[in-house]
Amino acid sequence: MRNLIEFLLRYNAFFLFIALEAFAVYLMVNYNDHHNKVALHSSSVVSGALMKRFDSLQDYMRLKTVNDSLANQYNRFLNQDTSAYYQHRTEIHESNDSLYERNYSYLSAKVINNSTDRPNNYITLQRGSKHGIESNSGVLSGDGLAGIVLKTSKNYAVVMSLLHRDMRVSAKIKRSQHFGSLVWRGNNPRIMTLEAIPKHAKVVKGDTILTSGYSTKFPADLMIGIVKETKIEPGSSFYTIDVELNTDLTNIEYVNVVKNLMRNELLELEKSVKNE
Amino acid sequence: MNSSVLIANIIRFFALVLIQVLILKNVDFGTYAPYFKVFLYPLFIFMLPLKLPTWASMLVALVFGLTIDMFYDSAGLHAGTCVAVAFARPMAMKLFEPRGGYDINQNPNKNDLGPVWFIQYAAVLMLVFVVTYFIFETFLFEKLGLAFIKAVLSYIVSFPVVLLFVYIFNPKY
Numbered sequence: 394m395r396n397l398i399e400f401l402l403r404y405n406a407f408f409l410f411i412a413l414e415a416f417a418v419y420l421m422v423n424y425n426d427h428h429n430k431v432a433l434h435s436s437s438v439v440s441g442a443l444m445k446r447f448d449s450l451q452d453y454m455r456l457k458t459v460n461d462s463l464a465n466q467y468n469r470f471l472n473q474d475t476s477a478y479y480q481h482r483t484e485i486h487e488s489n490d491s492l493y494e495r496n497y498s499y500l501s502a503k504v505i506n507n508s509t510d511r512p513n514n515y516i517t518l519q520r521g522s523k524h525g526i527e528s529n530s531g532v533l534s535g536d537g538l539a540g541i542v543l544k545t546s547k548n549y550a551v552v553m554s555l556l557h558r559d560m561r562v563s564a565k566i567k568r569s570q571h572f573g574s575l576v577w578r579g580n581n582p583r584i585m586t587l588e589a590i591p592k593h594a595k596v597v598k599g600d601t602i603l604t605s606g607y608s609t610k611f612p613a614d615l616m617i618g619i620v621k622e623t624k625i626e627p628g629s630s631f632y633t634i635d636v637e638l639n640t641d642l643t644n645i646e647y648v649n650v651v652k653n654l655m656r657n658e659l660l661e662l663e664k665s666v667k668n669e
Numbered sequence: 670m671n672s673s674v675l676i677a678n679i680i681r682f683f684a685l686v687l688i689q690v691l692i693l694k695n696v697d698f699g700t701y702a703p704y705f706k707v708f709l710y711p712l713f714i715f716m717l718p719l720k721l722p723t724w725a726s727m728l729v730a731l732v733f734g735l736t737i738d739m740f741y742d743s744a745g746l747h748a749g750t751c752v753a754v755a756f757a758r759p760m761a762m763k764l765f766e767p768r769g770g771y772d773i774n775q776n777p778n779k780n781d782l783g784p785v786w787f788i789q790y791a792a793v794l795m796l797v798f799v800v801t802y803f804i805f806e807t808f809l810f811e812k813l814g815l816a817f818i819k820a821v822l823s824y825i826v827s828f829p830v831v832l833l834f835v836y837i838f839n840p841k842y
Contacts, residue, residue, distance in 0.1 A: 406723035410756040413731050417752060420738075420745025421805065428746075431808045 497612050499533070499649040500524060502550070509582040509643045514554035516540055518648065521548040531610035531651040537617055537640030538562065539648045541610055550650070556582055556642060563608050564617055564636075567601040569594050575602070575617065575636065582643055584621065587634040594632070596623050602636050609656040674718055674776065677842035682733060685710040690740035693830070704819050708827040709834055710737060711798045714754045715791050716778060716840065719771050723759050730755035746805050753801040754794055761793045776842050779835060791831055799824045 401408060421428040502524075506517035520526050522545040532539040532552050540552040540560070553560060556577050564587055565572035573589040590596060600620040606613025622635040653659075689710040698705040713733055717726050734748030741747060762771070765786055772781075779787040803816040803823070 406727070406756065406759075409724045409727055410752060413727055413752040414749055417731070417734075417745040417749025417805075420748065421743075421808070422745075424744035425746070428808050 496653065496655055498652045498654060500526065500652060501647055501649055502526075502532075503647055504645050505549075507554075507642070507645065509554070509556055512579050513558055514556040514642075515543070516552040516554050516642075516645075516648070518550045518552060518650070519548070520650065521545045521550050523547050525652060526550045526650050527652070529610060530653070531608075533611075533615065533649045533651060534640045534642065534645045535647070537638055538604070538611065538615065539640065539642060539645060542650065552648075554642060555585065555638070562611070562617070563605040564602050565605040566590065566594070566596060566620075567603050569596070571596075572605045572607065573631075573634075583638050583641065585618070585636050585638060587620075587636050588631060590632040590634060592625060592630050592632065596620060596632055596634060598622065609653050609659055611651060674842045677840065678713075678717065681713050681716065681840070682736075685713045686733075686736055686740075689737060694740065704822045705826050706802075706819075706823045707830055708795075708798065708802070708823065709830050711751070711754055711795060712791070712831050712834060714751055714758065715794050715831075716776070717755075717758070719762065719775060719777055720773065723756065726755040726758060727752050746802070749805050750798060750802040754798050757794060757797045761790055761797075764793065765789050778840055778842075780839070780841060787835070788832065791835075792828065795824060795828050795831060796820075799827065 418428075422432040423429065500520060502518040502520035504516055505519045506515075508514045508516075516532070516539060518526070518532075526542060526545050528542050528544055530542045532542060538555055540554040540557070542550050543553045544551045555562070555575075556579075558577065558579060560575075560577055562575040563572060564575040571590050571594040573587045575585050575587050577585050587602060598620055602617045602619065604611040604613055604615040604617060616639050618636040618638040620634055621637040624633050625631070626633055689708070693707040693709055696707050710733075714726070714730050717729065721729075730751035731748050734751030735744075737747040737751075738744050762777075767782065767786065775781040777787070777790065782790075799820040800817070803820040804813065806819075807813065807816040
């Protein structure tokens with residue numbers, strides 16, 4: 394303490410000089426516009442840099458809270474997003490013409506589940522009985538067939554994919570109009586087998602295969618695929634034809650469900666004949 | 670300190686303030702006005718008694734500077750500069766100390782210590798004055814170069830005025 398006082402006394406002029414200059418600068422900054430502005434500017438530069446550092450530190454400390462609130466917000470947006478809701482709106486374009494009576498109507502549906510790698514594959518659609526889908530309706534993909542509706546609930550429908558062991562689609566060869574039955578043998582999702590084409594029919598590689606229209610499920614003359622390979626198994630009187638499907642069922646997103654408006658009439662008629 | 674020295678300094682205080690604010694303040698350099706400023710009043714600090722302690726001369730310089738500031742409407746600017754000059758004064762005295770030191774009766778004027786001593790002494794303190802003044806005036810470290818240019822130009826016009834004053838009035842105390 395004594396040393397300090399001695400030190401201060403010894404350099405009294407210097408300390409007084411500092412004090413007086415501080416006073417003078419104080420006056421300058423407080424009573425002169427220019428000095429005031431400069432001082433404010435400099436202090437804002439210094440304090441600004443300091444505040445920035447401090448602020449980034451605070452931001453870091455707050456990360457946990459911010460994360461939590463962001464997670465909550467994300468959850469809220471997710472719940473508000475249309476993907477969380479079931480779309481009830483359907484659009485079917487009608488044309489009224491007395492020469493033609495509508496036989497089929499098509500209903501677009503989004504695929505929400507699909508499999509292609511199992512022995513029996515199914516497709517689930519985001520449309521159901523509420524939208525007029527009935528079981529045993531055909532389902533078309535963009536450039537070919539997709540399957541047959543198996544079962545419907547209010548909002549959903551399960552479709553038996555073409556890639557199902559029990560699948561039978563009536564198909565014909567475009568060139569010769571011979572018809573047979575298309576089945577899947579369970580290995581390649583692009584290849585189906587056309588059976589029951591008689592031996593005498595002329596089938597060559599590249600022939601087009603169309604739907605026959607012999608069922609109530611699909612309209613006639615829809616493209617199914619092309620002949621890839623033909624063979625006749627020993628002792629058989631029918632061809633076994635490998636058909637390459639026009640559609641790739643592994644990446645379908647939207648399908649159209651076929652609704653046959655005259656189906657009941659047809660079925661009743663056929664039934665009455667059988668009953669006689 | 671005898672009374673004649675005190676009276677001489679009091680008279681010099683008011684005389685230099687009046688000359689500075691009534692005459693030199695109004696010297697107009699037109700567009701170059703910011704670069705040329707004529708300062709005579711620091712002479713008062715130069716000529717304070719040699720034996721006056723530094724703390725006392727700094728306080729006197731502060732009051733003197735504040736008086737000038739009142740007329741220049743620049744609170745603290747001249748006061749701070751005057752304090753700096755008062756602080757530098759003992760160093761300048763030490764720098765030009767004659768062989769055998771200063772006599773107790775000597776006053777810092779050209780009669781007691783000789784014209785060469787006085788001119789050297791005043792030249793150094795005047796330099797301290799202008800440099801300090803323009804640093805304070807600019808106040809921005811970015812513009813220190815400009816401050817030094819102004820200081821040199823003002824020094825060129827101010828120092829001859831100081832010498833002129835000393836040679837005309839030839840103050841004894």
